[in-house]
Amino acid sequence: MRDLRRLVSAAPRMLAVTLVTVVTLAATSVDTWSAERRPATPRAAPAAARHALPCDDMKALRIPHVKVKDTQSVPAGTYSPPGGGETFPDLPAFCRVTATITHVPGSSVSMELWLPSEEWNGRYMQVGTHGFGGVVHREEMAPQLRRGFATAATDSGHTAPAGLFDSSWAFESRQRITDYAWRSVHETASTAEGLVGSFYGQRAAYSYYVGSSTGGRDGMTSAQKFPHDFDGILAGNAIQNFTRGGTQMLTTSRRLSQAGFNGEEGAKLLELVRNEAIAACDDEDGVTDGILRDPRSCDWNPRGLVCHAGQEKGTCLSARQAEAVEAVTSPLRDPVTKQRIYVGQDISSQFDWIDLLPTSAFSDALYQMALNDPDWDGSSFDLHTDFAAVEDKLGFVNATNPDLRAFKAAGGKIIQYQNLEDGVVSPQSTTEYYDAALRETAHGDRSELGSFYRLFMVPGRSHKGLGSGPDNFGQDVAPPVARDAEHDAVTALVDWTEKGRAPEHLIASQSASDGDITMQRPLCPYPKKAVYKGVGNPDVASNFVCD
Structure with missing residues (x-):
């Protein structure tokens, strides 16, 4: 399989028929491909986008258990997906690919992949769902596309006609609950890797995941069950104990x-x-x-x-x-x-x-x-x-296995955050999971656990983001106040994963309606807390220390 990858990387302009063969071979054994995702040697830095296949030709790919349903070349600007109801401004040009994955009877996972046409950063970012899923969350994909990621999302293996908390889909096939629990995220990651490789002629240098609530649980499930699927995971307010x-x-x-x-x-x-x-x-x-x-x-x-x-x-x-x-x-x-x-x-x-x-x-x-x-x-x-x-x-469905040794051995990094006024996911349940991982994974050695997994508590915010505390640190669809490793959790995750720079703190910001910043506070790696120095404006982050 590694020889196969070298072939793909060395020949980005191969004939389309050869690339189809490469992807078909890779997709024949999804788990084998996934298990070897992270090479032992350092990877090259992300490169500028170059196309091995035109967007329209992606529809002709033949991949076992996967049907590429549609492709669309989308110009830069404002995009309204088919079906209406959504509008996404200021997007770069991209290739939109939709596909369905059917590995077992009763299972049908829909996914959507957006591939930057000209401004790819060489990375892949998968985004999570909410509630019980049932829709592809394009509103989560758009910010990642603007950052330059090839980005994908899944419907969690079903369509939910009555909204995020509908259960009717689960009675059509019990396989759909397995799709929701873990299979949809895992198979989307594996399929997207092959599609990214086909489009650009090279696989993504690094693969990331970002999600909150159910999406946060999916991120933690990936670390526990499929430690090679993602190099870096940003998981927030994760309902791990479903x-x-x-x-x-x-x-x-x-x-x-x-x-x-x-x-x-x-x-x-x-x-x-x-x-x-x-x-x-x-x-x-x-x-x-x-x-x-x-x-x-x-x-x-x-x-x-x-x-x-x-x-x-x-x-x-x-x-x-x-x-x-x-x-x-x-x-x-x-x-x-x-x-x-x-x-x-x-x-x-x-x-x-x-x-x-x-x-x-x-x-x-x-x-x-x-x-x-x-x-x-x-x-x-x-x-x-x-x-x-x-x-x-x-x-x-629960994501409560505290043994993260395989993810650590694979070189993965986790930034987890938890709002402290969360009435859906108890903050104490999140810290109890962290403490269990400390015992099970690191034998009580906090520096060892912190070498790949850090938890940040967010005071003053509920599960849905209400409250008095500053809540923007690049973790959500809102753009960060600055795209650096202090103010932007995604940048912090990338820097940690690719450069070894662990986040010692994050700075959360609160802004007025006109965009002016009204408060900033540091978020500290658990169990540290932000302590006011006793002097200076308490709305300024530098007047606090993590202790």
Whole structure:
């Protein structure tokens, strides 16, 4: 296989028929190709784009289990994909390729690949999905194309007609759940590598992955199951414990709903809880700014908000509501065995709780799939028996294996980030995974783990990005304030992967509507935290130190 790659690299202008043969041979054994993706010797620096195949000829490629459905040469400028509804400005010229991968009966993975026509940086970037997938997230692809990456995304193996939290697709074929769990991302990576090699006449020098939420979980799954698929992974707010985290969302929804937190009035009460908790603990980090540096250290009890006689409605909680808040911020336990199922919600994560009311669409879909009942609505929910069924049927979706030794040995790098006001993915569950990886992978040696895997906690932001903290560090679709390794997580990942420059911190920025920067704070590698020096403007990152 390495001889085959040298042939491809040495002959970028080979006849199209020869390249078709090369790709066909490579695709015959996808796992073999993937297992040898990362050569032992240093790779050449990314080169300028040059085409071995015209875009239109990509459609004629014959690859086992893969059908190239369509190709399109897209000029530079604003692009509106077929079907309408989306518009992407300021894109470079590119070749758009759509394909379907069908390796086993009942599985059909759709993917889309955008190949820069003139400004390729020699790298490949795969982007993740959200929720239960079902669509190709072109809005995630566009920023990576602007950076010069050949970029791809997958629909996770199904189409979701009812949106991100639809479960109907899972009942058509159980193979689709495997597609969603890992196969779609893995096969898209393997197929894209062959297509990139065909178009440019050389494989990508480095392969990367970026995703958040479900996409973050997919990135961590790749590191755990397919350590050669990506050289660098940027994973954010990853719902790694799919079954337990989904169960926590369900119980959070039920407890808060039953306590009367539904509707606009309920949302205002949850914001009251959040504001009171933050006010009680805000100055613990030396700066009063509406941001908790570490919500877990906040010792605040919601029972202090219970209404007294004559207190105005909307300014306090009923005793039942205070009990519900206390319950959801405590560890979730099996009512029979008393074993812990999941960590509790953080005390300042109410922005995401509001989205779980009156029901959690994500959790309902999760349980519908596990219990094989498309009409399941939670009314008969039994935490002891139903959770056991979910864990049994869908536990393989989880990305909780802490053994990352194979990924480390392959030379891979991981930058993971976690918003500290996340009410979908408990920040504590993320740090517990990191701590488990520290034990399992590095035998407690933090410098060894940090040589390839670093976790950055992001204060003051919820799962969907609400909150008071600065939240732009190049991790999302918004462009970073500067494309350097301090302000841009993608650049930091590339520099670490290709040049060995590990990120000692990232700088998160908050901007006003006119684009002016209003706050910057350093994000520190866990377990370090940003500590205010005690002097200077607290909105300036240099007035903090990671300690």
